Amino acid sequence: MKEVSRKKVKDLLELQAGEDVLAKGWVRTKRGNKEIAFIALNDGSTIKNIQIVVDKNPETEAVLAKITTGACIAVRGKLVESVGSGQKVEIHAEQIEIYGTCDPMRYPLQKKDTSMEYLRTVAHMRPRTNTFGAVLRLRSQMAYAIHDYFHSKGFAYLNTPLITTADAEGAGQMFQVTTLDLNNVPKDKKGQVDYSKDFFGKQASLTVSGQLEGELGATALGEIYTFGPTFRAENSNTPRHLAEFWMIEPEMAFYDIKDNMDLAEDFIKYLVRYALDNCLDDITFLNDRYDNELIERLRGVVDTDFVRLEYTDGIAILEQAVKDGVKFEYPVYWGVDLQSEHERFLVEQHFRKPVILTGYPKDIKAFYMKQNEDGKTVRAMDVLFPKIGEIIGGSEREADLEKLEGRINELGMSRRSLEWYIDTRRFGSCPHSGFGLGFERLLLFITGMSNIRDVIPFPRTPKNAEF
Ligand code: 4AD
Ligand code: MG
Numbered sequence: 123m124k125e126v127s128r129k130k131v132k133d134l135l136e137l138q139a140g141e142d143v144l145a146k147g148w149v150r151t152k153r154g155n156k157e158i159a160f161i162a163l164n165d166g167s168t169i170k171n172i173q174i175v176v177d178k179n180p181e182t183e184a185v186l187a188k189i190t191t192g193a194c195i196a197v198r199g200k201l202v203e204s205v206g207s208g209q210k211v212e213i214h215a216e217q218i219e220i221y222g223t224c225d226p227m228r229y230p231l232q233k234k235d236t237s238m239e240y241l242r243t244v245a246h247m248r249p250r251t252n253t254f255g256a257v258l259r260l261r262s263q264m265a266y267a268i269h270d271y272f273h274s275k276g277f278a279y280l281n282t283p284l285i286t287t288a289d290a291e292g293a294g295q296m297f298q299v300t301t302l303d304l305n306n307v308p309k310d311k312k313g314q315v316d317y318s319k320d321f322f323g324k325q326a327s328l329t330v331s332g333q334l335e336g337e338l339g340a341t342a343l344g345e346i347y348t349f350g351p352t353f354r355a356e357n358s359n360t361p362r363h364l365a366e367f368w369m370i371e372p373e374m375a376f377y378d379i380k381d382n383m384d385l386a387e388d389f390i391k392y393l394v395r396y397a398l399d400n401c402l403d404d405i406t407f408l409n410d411r412y413d414n415e416l417i418e419r420l421r422g423v424v425d426t427d428f429v430r431l432e433y434t435d436g437i438a439i440l441e442q443a444v445k446d447g448v449k450f451e452y453p454v455y456w457g458v459d460l461q462s463e464h465e466r467f468l469v470e471q472h473f474r475k476p477v478i479l480t481g482y483p484k485d486i487k488a489f490y491m492k493q494n495e496d497g498k499t500v501r502a503m504d505v506l507f508p509k510i511g512e513i514i515g516g517s518e519r520e521a522d523l524e525k526l527e528g529r530i531n532e533l534g535m536s537r538r539s540l541e542w543y544i545d546t547r548r549f550g551s552c553p554h555s556g557f558g559l560g561f562e563r564l565l566l567f568i569t570g571m572s573n574i575r576d577v578i579p580f581p582r583t584p585k586n587a588e589f
Contacts (some may be wrong), residue, residue: 126141126142128144128145131145131163131167135168142200144197145163145213148165150164158176173209174213177215192231193222195221198217198218199214238571241253242575245581245589246589252407256405259401260401260405264397267392267400271393272372278347280332280335282348285299285322285328287539290333290488291330293330295354295356297353299327301320302320328353329352338546340373340375341554352367357584359583362510363574364583367562370559376552379501381555383503393568394568397420405420416570420567423476432479432480433482440468441454462511465504465506476506477505478503479506480502482500483500484500484529490517491517493529518555519556521551521552526547530544562577
């Protein structure tokens with residue numbers, strides 16, 4: 123047989139009939155009749171399978187007997203026009219090599235249970251399903267689009283540390299990093315843990331945000347972004363929280379809160395448009411299988427101006443809704459931290475489009491946000507999305523040294539671990555802003571999946587760190 127190099131299924135499906143080809147992949151299904159067998163082969167390059175047609179004779183029957191769903195094979199043959207497979211072309215097999223058989227009695231991906239809950243228990247195998255293939259391809263495409271967006275705008279990609287000694291959000295939800303022997307912890311004279319004996323000589327944790335170091339970058343390079351894993355030990359078992367998630371944090375010198383909002387809106391629209399333009403096969407699959415309003419929702423975001431609303435006005439709308447008989451699980455009053463039911467009411471019921479909420483009470487936001495003249499609110503901005511609630515959190519930063527120090531003291535935060543950060547305000551302080559986009563929250567929106575555990579390959583949540 124003529125030597126041909128392997129081509130991916132995605133590319134094979136675009137070729138004209140007549141070529142000799144070599145395909146490699148995993149068997150999705152095998153069916154047939156007395157004369158011929160049909161194998162649907164997938165190699166992960168696309169949601170689509172290529173159909174393999176095998177003429178039955180004693181020799182091929184022996185090979186076919188070993189080919190079951192999940193098996194890995196290589197097929198040489200001729201690309202021919204297809205009549206019934208739904209694709210333009212299929213492969214008429216001339217030679218099949220089996221790389222790995224797949225015992226149907228033990229293969230974890232059976233037709234009988236394909237629930238998302240079950241698939242989480244076999245997360246090492248679920249990338250082989252159509253659904254997770256689509257989700258993981260989309261995840262990869264979105265990561266590329268994010269770098270592409272910032273690169274084209276001249277932002278520098280800054281790598282901020284994962285191990286830190288500062289709690290950026292001041293929410294105390296950090297995972298400790300230590301090499302101390304937990305069965306024999308060294309203590310100081312006061313009976314407290316003696317961290318001077320620990321690896322870093324002080325108490326260290328996994329970071330909850332790259333923002334503080336991001337600000338160091340922005341006040342030197344002008345515009346930076348981070349894109350990396352973040353860790354939060356918040357014990358919330360919700361469909362929107364992970365203990366390990368990825369965050370994109372742009373930080374820009376000379377941006378005020380309005381510039382920040384403009385960038386956030388432009389950024390997220392670019393990403394949704396990119397998905398619609400480049401990943402429509404996978405999105406269409408997810409739309410048809412799980413959520414037939416997905417494509418409409420994505421188009422809706424691209425074509426609409428986001429609402430910009432003061433927190434105080436948002437609370438007024440929610441209070442009016444309560445008067446009109448809307449039932450929320452959590453109470454609504456000025457000063458309250460909004461729950462996702464409130465955010466979703468504003469977005470899905472009231473405005474029917476994404477909302478950027480600003481001017482939050484300072485008591486429910488982090489120490490670094492720029493304080494407004496009223497003494498009560500800060501220049502925070504949360505971008506709220508349909509089905510998700512908060513997808514982005516950000517703010518203009520407090521650039522005034524005294525006000526920043528005042529807030530740190532007021533909150534009783536550890537000054538010592540923040541001196542390096544405060545230096546940005548001591549030496550050439552500048553107005554600046556930034557925000558954080560939760561990568562998995564974005565993917566929830568783009569894929570239409572309803573649980574955040576299903577948009578990351580190997581989720582980490584309370585009591586769950588397998589695979
Ligand atoms: O609102 P957050 O806590 O903001 C920050 O961390 C800032 N330092 C960002 C900045 O201004 N540079 O988190 C930002 C986003 C949220 O809007 C949400 O999308 C996501 O991160 N997020 C989570 N995603 C999954 N699981 C969790 N536990 C998350 N916590 C926050
Ligand atoms: Mg937030």
